[in-house]
Amino acid sequence: MSSRTTHALGQFGCLTAVRQSIRLAILLASGLLPMAAKGQAANSPLPNGAHRDTVQRVCSSCHAVQMFTGRRMSKEAWGTTVSNMIARGAKINDDEFDQIVTYLSSTFPEGPGEVVTGITRPIPAGQAKPPRRRSLIDQAGSDDKQVVDEDLAALGKKVYIAQCITCHGTNARGSERGPDLVRSVLVLHDRYGSTIGPFLDQGHPKVKPVQLTKEEVVNLSHYLHQQIGDTLRTGPYNHALNILVGDPKAGKAYFEGAGGCAKCHSVTGDLAHIASKYAPFALQQKVVFPDNRAITKQGSVSRQIKVPTVTVTTHTGSKVTGVPTNIDDYNVSLRDAAGQYYSFTRSPDLKVEKNDPYAAHVALLDVYTDKDIHDVVSYLETLQ
Structure with a gap:
């Protein structure tokens, strides 16, 4: 699977x-x-x-x-x-x-000067940079957790590029020549250069000793801890990237041909002007998982209209259809349109049929490639 x-x-x-x-x-x-x-x-x-x-x-x-x-x-x-x-x-x-x-x-709204969707909103000229607001994420972890200073981390990045990037990679995630520093126990235990400094002073195991000032070690420490934070959910790498990298013509061909999308959808009907309703990443979400909700460009919430149902036929031939609350190898439970709850024990005489309105999309999950998805989304983006 x-x-x-x-x-x-x-x-x-x-x-x-x-x-x-x-x-x-x-x-x-x-x-x-x-x-x-x-x-x-x-x-x-x-x-x-x-x-x-x-x-x-x-x-x-x-x-x-x-x-x-x-x-x-x-x-x-x-x-x-x-x-x-x-x-x-x-x-x-x-x-x-x-x-x-x-x-x-x-x-928790998007604020000025914060990286939220891959773009940093500029601070108006003449306006002082606001002080960094400490959030509860700063308090998570050990009592002596290092709180990253963004300005010092920027200086530490220069040190990293000059001394470390060749072996440890662009984002300190390691390469064939050096280990992943984000997962390094030495870096995780470091506090403002407390373990990084002595390690470098003793001599790097693969290269000659790195000569850094105390300030440079502290700055490097801030940068590496910043990379650790960026790897977690709270980092900018978790935000949506530009996904309009496909070929609209190829997407149209797939939509009308191999993908079978045109069998259920129409670019002049239900999908008319779809790109004016959703941002690209929300549009892709609707393509891959159409039963999910999304926020439109106008800020409203798309409503889920179709829901999966299940039809259970007992050994006597009676049927009941409703929205499933649980389906496993032993039991089936559901609520019908009137809200009545039903529960059945699975047996050879019990027939269970799943009715998924998005079955065609589910079937495509094992068929289309990432390129197909990007091509289709790029094509739908032309439907302004």
């Missing part, structure tokens, strides 16, 4: 718990999952605001408050992030999606 198919099955909750457990174990083992600081529990309440209770109820079971406060994004970007959680198996209905995105975008 491909990773795309496994991803798509999240809508029925089949592998959600397993994936979350594995992901948590990996993060804990690698030391990349920030632990709550002393006096700041992982389940601390979120800041006051409309729909806070919804966010606390739906999201806090998997995410600590630091995961939100360390990020500031536009409403579109928050919408895409929440949609990604739905694609991974999160059970969020339309109203909850609207409330969560509204709360996050108003409580």
Whole structure:
């Protein structure tokens, strides 16, 4: 089973718990999952605001408050992030999606001078650079966690480029000539050059001793810790990149031919002017996972119209159809249109039919390539 198919099955909750457990174990083992600081529990309440209770109820079971406060994004970007959680198996209905995105975008909005979608908003000329606001993410980890100074990290980057980049790679993630410094225990334990400095003074194991001043060591330390932070969810690498890299002509050919998209969709009908409604990354999200919500360019929330249903036929021939609440190897449960709850034990005499309105999109997950996806999105982007 491909990773795309496994991803798509999240809508029925089949592998959600397993994936979350594995992901948590990996993060804990690698030391990349920030632990709550002393006096700041992982389940601390979120800041006051409309729909806070919804966010606390739906999201806090998997995410600590630091995961939100360390990020500031536009409403579109928050919408895409929440949609990604739905694609991974999160059970969020339309109203909850609207409330969560509204709360996050108003409580943790994109600010001037911050890198949010890959572009840094400039600070007007003559206006002093605002002091860096410490968020709860700064408090996550050990009591003596190093707080990165962005200005010193910029100076440290120059030191890194001059002394380290050849072996350790552009983003300190390592290469064939040198190890990954982001996962280095020595760097993780370092505080303002406390372990990096002595290591360099003793002589690099592969090259001659690196002669750096005390200030340069501290600056380098800030830069490396910055790279560690950027590798986590709170870093700029988690933001959407430019995805309009495909060939619109090839995308049109795939849309009308091999992809079979034209069998269900029309560029003059349901997809007319689709590019004027969604930003490129939201448009791609709708192509790959059309059952997910997205934020339009006007800031409204796309509503989910079609939902998967299941039809159960018993050994007597009676049928009941509704929205599944659970499907596994042993039981099937659902609610019908009137809200009535039904539960069945799986047996050879019980017939279960899944009715997925997006079955064609799910089937494509194992068929089309990344190039096909980029080509189709680039083509749809021409439908202004």
